[in-house]
Amino acid sequence: MxxxxxxxxxxxxxxxxxxxxxxxxxxxxxxxxxxxxxxxxxxxxxxxxxxxxxxxxxxxxxxxQTTPSPAPTPARTVDQRAEATDRAQVEQVAGHRFAPGAGGAAGTGGAPPTSVQQNATAGGDARIVQTGGDQYQ
CATH class of the missing domain: 1.10.287 (Helix Hairpins)
Structure with a gap:
């Protein structure tokens, strides 16, 4: 019923x-x-x-009395592109990033962004770190 x-x-x-x-x-x-x-x-x-x-x-x-239905959750889109040459490193995270030993747990940074677009090109000794949400150190 x-x-x-x-x-x-x-x-x-x-x-x-x-x-x-x-x-x-x-x-x-x-x-x-x-x-x-x-x-x-x-x-x-x-x-x-x-x-x-x-x-x-x-x-x-x-x-x-009716309870309002919750707002629909928007679709999450993630677009990540990376190109690394030589000894370069590219690290991409579409949600929240927690440093090891920081005590953070998944989900404590709120909802991840609904739309993330990350593009990176690295060469030589470069290191690129991209975070689409919050980064906790």
């Missing part, structure tokens, strides 16, 4: 229970102004119906 159906079921059952409870309390209580016999049942039924309608109005409002 969906959440909305469950809430509406609770609202309707709550109003039925309220009607029964109000009718029962009305019959058990000694009201001097109530007529005797079937007329008394009619008055009590009308009062219980008004009370149950109030309960249904409150629970109906609650049942009609």
């Amino acid at each position: 969906s959440s909305a159906a469950t809430r509406w079921t609770i609202a309707v059952l709550g109003s039925v229970v309220a009607f029964g409870a109000l009718l029962g309390v009305g019959r058990l209580a000694d009201f001097g102004w109530l007529p005797d016999g079937e007329a008394g049942w009619g008055v009590l039924s009308a009062l219980a119906a008004v009370g149950a309608a109030g309960v249904l109005a409150a629970l109906g409002w609650w049942a009609s």
